[in-house]
Amino acid sequence: MKETYYLGADIGGTTVKLAVISDNGEINKKWEIPTNIENSGESIPSDIHQAFEKALDELHIEKEQIAGIGAGAPGFVDTETGYIFEAVNIGWKDFDFGKKLSDMAGLPVWVDNDANLAALGENWLGAGKGSQNLIAITLGTGVGGGIIANGGILNGANGTAAEIGHMTVIPEGGAPCNCGKTGCLETETSATGIVRKASNMLKKYPDTSMSSLIEAGNLTAKDVFRAASEDDQAAKEVLEDVFEVLGRAIANLAIAINPEKIVIGGGVSQAGDQLLKPLEAVYRKYALRRTEEATSFGIAELGNDAGVIGGAFLVKKNQ
Amino acid sequence: MKETYYLGADIGGTTVKLAVISDNGEINKKWEIPTNIENSGESIPSDIHQAFEKALDELHIEKEQIAGIGAGAPGFVDTETGYIFEAVNIGWKDFDFGKKLSDMAGLPVWVDNDANLAALGENWLGAGKGSQNLIAITLGTGVGGGIIANGGILNGANGTAAEIGHMTVIPEGGAPCNCGKTGCLETETSATGIVRKASNMLKKYPDTSMSSLIEAGNLTAKDVFRAASEDDQAAKEVLEDVFEVLGRAIANLAIAINPEKIVIGGGVSQAGDQLLKPLEAVYRKYALRRTEEATSFGIAELGNDAGVIGGAFLVKKNQ
Incomplete structure (x- = not known):
C-alpha cells in the first residue's frame, strides 16, 4: 500500500506556511508563499491549491495518497464547514474558505483557528505529545x-x-x-x-x-x-x-x-x-x-x- | 424489537437513588434505598444489584433489554474502569466499584462523579437539552x-x-x-x-x-x-x-x-x-x-x- 500524506496550511497576515507531512509525522516538504490580501484575500484558496499541486508534482506524490488538507487561520471559524466568520488580518469576512479550497483541490478540507492548530501540532509531535x-x-x-x-x-x-x-x-x-x-x-x-x-x-x-x-x-x-x-x-x-x-x-x-x-x-x-x-x-x-x-x-x-x-x-x- | 432500558444509580451519603429509564427518556420506576456505609461501604454494589433485580422482575423487563448501568458517586472516579479513588462520604477509598457491580449484574457499568452525572441528566432531558x-x-x-x-x-x-x-x-x-x-x-x-x-x-x-x-x-x-x-x-x-x-x-x-x-x-x-x-x-x-x-x-x-x-x-x- 502506498504511503498516506497530509497537507497542512497555516495562513497568516503576511505569509501562508505550507507542508506535506507523512503519516508517521515526517515533514517531506515545508515552504511559504506570500498571503495575497488584495480583494479581501479572495485568491488565497487558489494560491494554496496551486502551491500544493506543484509540490506534489515535484515530490512524485499521487493525489490518491493525500488524505486531505488541514488549514488554520487567525479568526473565528465554523469547524464543521470550514466557513470563516471573520479573520481581520487577512480581510476575510463570511468567507467560505473550506468549501472553495475543497472544490478546487478535490480533497476534503478541515479548518480551525491558528491557535488551536498550534495546540494540535504540539499534541501530535511536540511538547504535548x-x-x-x-x-x-x-x-x-x-x-x-x-x-x-x-x-x-x-x-x-x-x-x-x-x-x-x-x-x-x-x-x-x-x-x-x-x-x-x-x-x-x-x-x-x-x-x-x-x-x-x-x-x-x-x-x-x-x-x-x-x-x-x-x-x-x-x-x-x-x-x-x-x-x-x-x-x-x-x-x-x-x-x-x-x-x-x-x-x-x-x-x-x-x-x-x-x-x-x-x-x-x-x-x-x-x-x-x-x-x-x-x-x-x-x-x-x-x-x-x-x-x-x-x-x-x-x-x-x-x-x-x-x-x-x-x-x-x-x-x-x-x- | 423489544424496548431498551437503562439503569441509573445516584449514590449519596444517606441514600442511593435508583431508576429504570427507557430509551425515549421515560422513567419507568424511580426509588431509593439506604446507603449502607458500614464496612467502608462494601455492601453497596450488591445492595444496588439486588434492588435492580427485584425491580426488573416487578416490571417484567428481561435482562437482555438492559443496555447497562450508569452510576454516580460523590468523589474522584476513574471513568475508564469505574474505579473509585476516593468518595469520603461513603467511605470508599481505592474501591473497584464498577467491576464489582458489573461482575454481579452481568451488565456493562459506567461510573462518573455525581456532579458530572447531574450535568449529563440536564443535557439529556432538562435545561441543557x-x-x-x-x-x-x-x-x-x-x-x-x-x-x-x-x-x-x-x-x-x-x-x-x-x-x-x-x-x-x-x-x-x-x-x-x-x-x-x-x-x-x-x-x-x-x-x-x-x-x-x-x-x-x-x-x-x-x-x-x-x-x-x-x-x-x-x-x-x-x-x-x-x-x-x-x-x-x-x-x-x-x-x-x-x-x-x-x-x-x-x-x-x-x-x-x-x-x-x-x-x-x-x-x-x-x-x-x-x-x-x-x-x-x-x-x-x-x-x-x-x-x-x-x-x-x-x-x-x-x-x-x-x-x-x-x-x-x-x-x-x-x-
Whole structure:
C-alpha cells in the first residue's frame, strides 16, 4: 500500500506556511508563499491549491495518497464547514474558505483557528505529545490558547473556545484590551503587556537598567527578562506580577479541564526556565492538589512549524 | 424489537437513588434505598444489584433489554474502569466499584462523579437539552460543576475536571476552603458562603432584617434572598457581591469552553430569576462579546432526578 500524506496550511497576515507531512509525522516538504490580501484575500484558496499541486508534482506524490488538507487561520471559524466568520488580518469576512479550497483541490478540507492548530501540532509531535487533555498557551504580542479535552480540540458553540487571552484577571481598573473589555489576561501577560508594565516602572525605579530602552521606546519583553536575570528590581517586580496573574489564570482553567500537560509557546516562552519554573510554582499554589499532581509543564517545541503540523494532524484525526 | 432500558444509580451519603429509564427518556420506576456505609461501604454494589433485580422482575423487563448501568458517586472516579479513588462520604477509598457491580449484574457499568452525572441528566432531558457545549453549576452547601464539550462530559487526567467550586476568586485573604486553599468560588458563592457573608454584615448593618436569624444561628441562603427582595441593604450587598464573583468566574470558564448553555442548579437556584437575571448581566459584562452571544442561561429542571437520568444517559451514550 502506498504511503498516506497530509497537507497542512497555516495562513497568516503576511505569509501562508505550507507542508506535506507523512503519516508517521515526517515533514517531506515545508515552504511559504506570500498571503495575497488584495480583494479581501479572495485568491488565497487558489494560491494554496496551486502551491500544493506543484509540490506534489515535484515530490512524485499521487493525489490518491493525500488524505486531505488541514488549514488554520487567525479568526473565528465554523469547524464543521470550514466557513470563516471573520479573520481581520487577512480581510476575510463570511468567507467560505473550506468549501472553495475543497472544490478546487478535490480533497476534503478541515479548518480551525491558528491557535488551536498550534495546540494540535504540539499534541501530535511536540511538547504535548499524546496528551488527551492539554492546555496550550501562546505568549506573544497577544495571548492565545488551544485546549484539547477527551483527545479532541475544543471549538465551542461558535468558535471562541480557548480564547484564553480574554479571561478577566483585573476586574477593576485594568488596562483596555483590543476586544473592548479591560483587564484581560492578554493585557497583563503578553509581550506587549510586559513592556507596558515595565515602562510604567520608570517612575518608581528611575535608575532601572531598562531606563534608556524605555525612554527610547525600544524596550522588548526579552529585555525585561534579561534585566530581571541581572537582578534589576523593576524588572523582577514586573515578572513576579506576570507569573502570579498567569499562574492563577492557568490554575483556574486547569480546574475546568484537569490537563496532564500545559504547554507554553510564543516569543515570551523563549525565556525558558526563567518563565516556566516560577509560573509552575504559582500554578501549583492555586490549583487543587489532585489537579496539579496530574499536570506537567513544558515549553512548546515546534516553533513556527506547530501550525502546519497541527493542520496535518487535524486531517489524520478526521480521516 | 423489544424496548431498551437503562439503569441509573445516584449514590449519596444517606441514600442511593435508583431508576429504570427507557430509551425515549421515560422513567419507568424511580426509588431509593439506604446507603449502607458500614464496612467502608462494601455492601453497596450488591445492595444496588439486588434492588435492580427485584425491580426488573416487578416490571417484567428481561435482562437482555438492559443496555447497562450508569452510576454516580460523590468523589474522584476513574471513568475508564469505574474505579473509585476516593468518595469520603461513603467511605470508599481505592474501591473497584464498577467491576464489582458489573461482575454481579452481568451488565456493562459506567461510573462518573455525581456532579458530572447531574450535568449529563440536564443535557439529556432538562435545561441543557441537546447542548453540545454546556456548563452546569450546582450551588448548594458547596459549589459543584459538570462540563460537556464536543458532546462529551469532561473528566480530565485524573477525574478532577469541572471542579468549578475550587477556582480561586479571592487571591488574597479569602475564606478557608475544605480543599485546603483559600478564596475558592465555593467559599464565596455556596449557600454556606452566602450565610457567612450575610452574618458578617451584622456589624455594618446592625438593623438588618436578618439580625435575629443571624444571632440565633438559623440564617439560610433562602432568608438572604427573601431579605434582599424586601430591600434589606445588607442582603442586597451580599448578593450583589455573590453575583459579581460568580458571574465573572462563569465568564472566565466560558472563555475556555464557549458553551451554548449555562445551567444553574442546587438549593440556591430555587431563587430563580432573582439569581439568574443579575448573574447573567454580570456574565455578559465579562465574557467576550462573541462568546456571550452564543450563550443562554437556565435553571436546572430535573432536581433530585438529574443524577439517575444522567446515569441512564451515560449508558445510552456509551452503548
